[in-house]
Amino acid sequence: MRETGQDVGIGVELFMRICFFSDIHANREAFDACFAHAVRQNIDRFVFLGDLVGYGADPVYIVDRVAELQKDGASVILGNHDAAAATGNVEGMNEYASAAIAWTHAALDQPRRDFLSGLEMKIEEEDRLYVHAEAGAPTQWRYVGDAESAERSLRATRQRLTFCGHIHIPQLFHMTATKPAKFFAPHAGAPIPLVGQRQWLAVLGSVGQPRDKNPSAAYGVLDTVKNEFTFLRVPYDVEEAARKIHEAGLPQILAARLFIGR
Amino acid sequence: MTKMDVKPGEIIDGYLVEEQVHVGGMAIIFSARHPDIEDKVLFKVPKILDGDDATAIVGFEMEMMILPRLSGIHVPKVYSVGDYARRPYIAMEFIDGETLYPKLAESPLPPDEVVSIATKVATALVDLHRQKVIHHDIKPSNIVMRKTGEAALIDFGLSRHLEMPDLLEAEFALPMGTAPYISPEQVRQNRSDPRSDIFSLGVVLYHLATGERPFGLPQSRQALKTRMWRDPVPPRKIRPDIAPWLQEIILRCLEPNPAKRYQTAARLAFSLQHPESVKLTERAHRLKRDNLLVALRRWLKARALPPVEPQPYASTTSDAIIVVCVDLSEGFEYLAEALRIETQRVLSAQADVRLACINVMKLSAVFMQDAFDSAGRNIHVQRLVELKDWARPLSIDPDKVSFHVLEAMDISESLLDFARNSHADQILICARGRSNLRRYLGSVSSEVVARAHCTVTVVRAVAPSGTAAA
Numbered sequence: 001m002r003e004t005g006q007d008v009g010i011g012v013e014l015f016m017r018i019c020f021f022s023d024i025h026a027n028r029e030a031f032d033a034c035f036a037h038a039v040r041q042n043i044d045r046f047v048f049l050g051d052l053v054g055y056g057a058d059p060v061y062i063v064d065r066v067a068e069l070q071k072d073g074a075s076v077i078l079g080n081h082d083a084a085a086a087t088g089n090v091e092g093m094n095e096y097a098s099a100a101i102a103w104t105h106a107a108l109d110q111p112r113r114d115f116l117s118g119l120e121m122k123i124e125e126e127d128r129l130y131v132h133a134e135a136g137a138p139t140q141w142r143y144v145g146d147a148e149s150a151e152r153s154l155r156a157t158r159q160r161l162t163f164c165g166h167i168h169i170p171q172l173f174h175m176t177a178t179k180p181a182k183f184f185a186p187h188a189g190a191p192i193p194l195v196g197q198r199q200w201l202a203v204l205g206s207v208g209q210p211r212d213k214n215p216s217a218a219y220g221v222l223d224t225v226k227n228e229f230t231f232l233r234v235p236y237d238v239e240e241a242a243r244k245i246h247e248a249g250l251p252q253i254l255a256a257r258l259f260i261g262r
Numbered sequence: 263m264t265k266m267d268v269k270p271g272e273i274i275d276g277y278l279v280e281e282q283v284h285v286g287g288m289a290i291i292f293s294a295r296h297p298d299i300e301d302k303v304l305f306k307v308p309k310i311l312d313g314d315d316a317t318a319i320v321g322f323e324m325e326m327m328i329l330p331r332l333s334g335i336h337v338p339k340v341y342s343v344g345d346y347a348r349r350p351y352i353a354m355e356f357i358d359g360e361t362l363y364p365k366l367a368e369s370p371l372p373p374d375e376v377v378s379i380a381t382k383v384a385t386a387l388v389d390l391h392r393q394k395v396i397h398h399d400i401k402p403s404n405i406v407m408r409k410t411g412e413a414a415l416i417d418f419g420l421s422r423h424l425e426m427p428d429l430l431e432a433e434f435a436l437p438m439g440t441a442p443y444i445s446p447e448q449v450r451q452n453r454s455d456p457r458s459d460i461f462s463l464g465v466v467l468y469h470l471a472t473g474e475r476p477f478g479l480p481q482s483r484q485a486l487k488t489r490m491w492r493d494p495v496p497p498r499k500i501r502p503d504i505a506p507w508l509q510e511i512i513l514r515c516l517e518p519n520p521a522k523r524y525q526t527a528a529r530l531a532f533s534l535q536h537p538e539s540v541k542l543t544e545r546a547h548r549l550k551r552d553n554l555l556v557a558l559r560r561w562l563k564a565r566a567l568p569p570v571e572p573q574p575y576a577s578t579t580s581d582a583i584i585v586v587c588v589d590l591s592e593g594f595e596y597l598a599e600a601l602r603i604e605t606q607r608v609l610s611a612q613a614d615v616r617l618a619c620i621n622v623m624k625l626s627a628v629f630m631q632d633a634f635d636s637a638g639r640n641i642h643v644q645r646l647v648e649l650k651d652w653a654r655p656l657s658i659d660p661d662k663v664s665f666h667v668l669e670a671m672d673i674s675e676s677l678l679d680f681a682r683n684s685h686a687d688q689i690l691i692c693a694r695g696r697s698n699l700r701r702y703l704g705s706v707s708s709e710v711v712a713r714a715h716c717t718v719t720v721v722r723a724v725a726p727s728g729t730a731a732a
Contacts (some may be wrong), residue, residue: 099303161429162349172427174427174429176433179433182427182429184426184427184428187425188427189730190426192327192425192426192427193326193327193426195323195326195327195346196319196320196326196346196347197319197346198323198429227345262407
């Protein structure tokens, strides 16, 4: 990473290329593949949009790596699975998610649970908002999955750009002051200029549990100088991640769905 | 707060704004100078409008998104783009050349000139569509002919990049385009079909060739729909000196159903460059419009269409142009056969392939060649006959294959030129065996592989024993 601490001043762009990871879900193989890919993209900074754990077999590794990166300046947001894994409270979760949370809660020691409970619900930085779910009521963990929910989220913030995750499907929304929000299905690898007098909401796909029928790990990069956002996909060793889920005795379906990205 | 008004004499991000050169519907263009840029700069800013006519603003946003992404001789080069929230502008290359607009007043133009212009604009569209952008406002005033001869397309305010959000589609519930040129699918608000540009180019060509507009100057949204069912007066009815093949091309561009037009700009450019390859249909010979009963039937059909039909389109995978370089030399019949087998394989794997079979006759720089051999046969014609004979076992639809015998001193150069001008997607070529002589002289196929703009498949085969392999 580049040195960014030196010439801080008014009007100086602090971070030029920001990398967004969302919904890693304790998938070490997917995280490592994305991290290696991101390093080659000249990243200045990392933002984690929540759900570091849950579902996958490597919660300790992921929590440790993210905690390390946080010390180096990364922003880390709390996700619903992180909150549940910290306390063991699985209220509102389905059978498989609950089983995974119980397992994850047991796998994490108290300091790591404390790290998770200490994460913030949202962070604002320059013209950007980072949040796990819909920004109107972050603690309700509502999905952003269509124009209406995107609009609720965008109306709830004055920031020009919002970055969230939670639904595991990459999406982009944009909205002007007078018109409803509009959806766009992004193409991986094609940079999108976030132009104009409008708000943009990028919903990141999932690093560790993709659900858009594409099994490759998903992440994204914002270039603040070019004012462009790029959705990216990285293939990773799904077999190994699935093998570990079986070995850990987690529900089989959590491994099976990795292969088909659903 | 956004500051939109710009005055001559102002310096914005290093650009010294000079005089106003053009006021369009959506934007104002100034000329400008920048200390780091040698040439004159065009400085484009959005027009400030009363009320909430947002088309201008959103169109400007779209142009700010798309134009910096484009490259090549067929679009203006962008120097920089202003931050929209602070100071929106696009600083771009001043293209030295005239638009096609004055040509309208001179029209009808001689058919040769129409074909020359058409080829240049189609070539520009090939390059634009390759970059995943649909222009959506192809008209004479948006086409600039560079002094160097190429056509450049300007004004991307209605354009669509297929990998970016379409801000215009999101914003407006009206057809967007220029009335005389707008394609039927744009009228029906489909903004994701590159074949729309082929329709609009057809309108331009019709006008330049005949001096008249194929669909007039419609004044209402309802009148715009006429082009969906009423066919234009055939150009040859207005100008009998227009060749049937040119009428075929123009009317094919103007087909209301995109599936009946040229599917790619490359195919259109190919037809314009190789009139002999144009399949003449009823369109070529038509001398009057369809009778009203036929038009009425089409009208009823058009009325029954759903508001917008999804248009599957894959310009990069369909309708490939494949150039096959056939070596007809004696002693290499086994190679010609291997090439035919490979060609057959390619034909069976892809739908709608157009094949251009070429053979190059090498000219010598030292000796003048006779056009006739010792037996008095025309060598060129003989080669063409042999080339057609080579292709016969492929049994290709005659409308999908053309044969070309070229004469050149540099064989690889002429093959490469042909492939480039034809916008070929793939070249099939044979490589003769290895030999010391070949290594010393260099081979045509390796030269073609090294310099081609597209995919090259090199066919090799083992010489049967007893054959010369030099």
